[in-house]
Amino acid sequence: MGAALGLGERGRGRTAPNPNVGCVLVRDGRVVGRGWTQPGGRPHAEAMALRQAGEKSRGATCYTTLEPCAHRSHRGPTCSDLLVEAGVARVVAATGDPDPRTDGDGFERLRTAGITVETGVREAEARRSMAGFLTRRTHGRPHVTLKLATSLDGRIALPSGESRWITGPEARAHAHAERARHEAILVGRGTWDADRPRLDVRLTGVEDRSPRRVVLSSRPTTRHPSESWGRVENTGDVHSQDDPSFRWDDETSTWEVIPSPHAIADLAAVDHLLVEGGAQAAAAFLRAGLVDRLLLYRAPILLGSGLPATGDIGLADLASAHGRWRLHDARQLGTDRLEVYERA
């Protein structure tokens, strides 16, 4: 199942509206097939693994991170049917598929065909891995990660706006890898106005995984933000044009604009949304209760005065601030520390 979970991770941020499933077929102690949901959502992980295994899938055990689908689609046969046809002997799943068109029917189809079915194996990890799909199914919106990169005293920039760099290269590389795991990245209008960030993935080998870009802007926009990009070219501010972070590409860039955090439900084919800044956008998402996961990169520096990480998040008192976040993971990235919190 660990291997299946790892394969499932490959699809994270690229399979919406389908879940990023991973699948491993094992026969006689050997892996005979591996699959993961492909970009765009097809082929499904099980279909890919079965194709790879061919005749070797007969009598094999299928480890899959999600209940095999049972709903027919014009895009292909169901995975539960495929598993039956292939003669798989046993299916071990991490968790059930809440999609009402499957929701137990996948397991039922398998059992009816005489296949042994186990479920609930490493379920928490699978649910975390497919949080985007599950949040979409449960709440009808993307799973939202808020990224903050701060000093020890919670600043994201000097009073001048200078924020390059607070964190070191290891933390920034990690943040780029996180981008590749989201279908879309959002910044607030203030950050957009000030920085025109590229928000792409600048890591060797995954440059093609740069997500869609979204601006949160409550002000009516009479024209598409991309129409005013030319303004940036001659600002001469602290963000030098020599800094590749602030180049942009008129030809290929597209920005989507949403008026409020609640409008993220309108973002089609986005199951994972990364909110990257700045303080007002972060506060708006926190105030709306729409942050599921917090990525906190922290550098061992003090800035004193400067721009705060967030704005008013609508707390009535201190007691109500507690118990909302649970530390899930922490690691050192060079001299910086990353902490990952999840909604408690």
Added chain:
Amino acid sequence: MGAALGLGERGRGRTAPNPNVGCVLVRDGRVVGRGWTQPGGRPHAEAMALRQAGEKSRGATCYTTLEPCAHRSHRGPTCSDLLVEAGVARVVAATGDPDPRTDGDGFERLRTAGITVETGVREAEARRSMAGFLTRRTHGRPHVTLKLATSLDGRIALPSGESRWITGPEARAHAHAERARHEAILVGRGTWDADRPRLDVRLTGVEDRSPRRVVLSSRPTTRHPSESWGRVENTGDVHSQDDPSFRWDDETSTWEVIPSPHAIADLAAVDHLLVEGGAQAAAAFLRAGLVDRLLLYRAPILLGSGLPATGDIGLADLASAHGRWRLHDARQLGTDRLEVYERA
């Protein structure tokens, strides 16, 4: 030496102007005497250990965290003389005593008498343990620890000033234990005006170790702060009088006032100073380059808007913020995290 270092820690914050030394005498593989500098600075650690060992010190090895003193005082004989007289065979020291009245003379006295001397054993730990004494010797001022208790986004209170509680009971108990390791605690005038903190040590068994209390106030004070304590009684603000943190005692309390961070050199018999708040006092000490150690308690909560941890610390640019702090220790205290940084 580990045992000697542990004994030396018992005196931290209570031995100024003397160093908090620890000493263990070992003969034939058995501990025959243990000593640590007593409150007020006398007896010295070696004298205490030798007295405990009596005749068993003959031929013993003396493990001491600091070079035995060689300067005569009206308060007693030198430790190097005592060790010679006791017939100790070998002295293992962690580090030398920079006091110009000893500074190598202690080791010399021992060697002249035929005692084997080794030094530099666990020196870094010893220097950290006696940082107060060493900072006083080197810079003519106390060793300064700045304590910050913040949310994940670097806030120390809500906009209303409400700050009880950001951290949990484990972190607060740890902070009280830290108080007992300092001769004095300082708060800014703003914190003093708002809170009249007791700043005492509310831990069973060490209540008697509550340090001296200092206010940083650049405004001329026409009367001693203690004269205006009565004002607090009826404020009815968020700090309830039922909260023991804000009771005070007219009879026994004394506050010292200094006009600027640089005036800490005027605090006699204070080798360890703990700066506890608020943002302006923290910023003043950081701006003055007078913070040697940073105690950062961090709760897994977000506050959004609110009072920042520090004010302007005088940074010209981001580059100059880097490389100033080195993480020395980190631990989990309940749901909170403590990080200890040292001047890099």
